Amino acid sequence: MLKSSFPPVVAPNTRLLVLGSLPGDRSLAEARYYAHPQNQFWRLMSPVVGRDLHTLPYEDRLAALLARGIGLWDVVASAHRPGSTDAAIRDIAGNDIAALATSLPELQAIAFNGATAAKHGTRLLAGLEIERIALPSSSPLHTVGLAAKQPAWDALKPFVIPGLSRDPG
Template sequence: MTSTIKRAFAPVVDERTRLLVLGSLPGDASLKAAQYYAHPKNGFWRLIGGVVERDLVALTYEDRLEALKAAGVGLWDVIASAERPGSLDAAIRSPEAADLRGLIAGLPELRAVAFNGATAARNGRRALAGLEGLTLVDLPSSSPAHTRPLAEKAAAWATLKPVLRESVER
């Protein structure tokens, strides 16, 4: 049997990052494209675009990342590597945790961490247990495997807007 070890991408953050959105681990479409949330049916870019009030879907991938950073939003995953045939989180085995605390220590403006889906929330909350001063937000997964209607997901993701506004007003 061939190895099914999958690895996370590098974090997309800078000194302006106020909100960090954490997924679980890139799926096959993302790994093949070397892009976060590359599966065409994944709602991430529409959902986070609603949060930052910008049409990110219309932009190139590089411009999407720059727009997120300019809005104070960073991306990463809670799992650095794991065995996983396919793309479903339920298939993740032997996960190696990402160094979330190490990343967060270098983000002076960080105010909130949002978890994209239940696997990200479960692993991320465990990794960040006891960390003071951050708002933690569990979100419905942007994955097409999570079948709630996009409008329902968008309403939940919209709760991030005040987090970004509050950070700007400080």
């Protein structure tokens, strides 16, 4: 079955772009990034932005990321994939992440959520000089626990817009 990614979630002040591979079936069904309740993305990003994203409504999660200079997208524009595992992705058409990256004047780094995103994203960014950060996957299929993944994800903190007050909401 051919599956396609969502549009990028970015703003002119995006300093960090976090790229996944391709949304899973639950995310596609709900038209939301990282919609599967066992995916650890929102929990991993919470300490990075200094706010509990997991408990917020989806639109507020996105707004909180954008307010801190963090954008989201996927490396894969479309591919055939039965189910949700990255290992099953075939016939990949990549997103033009290099064009997006060059359109963001404050972009300082691109982070890859998992090995598949890093593998294909690195190829799509060939020739573009920008810091790249490989992260352990937030997927529940990646069996490393949240606590073991968090230090790698905490490396994103320097790219978050400094000096913004934490919204207690």
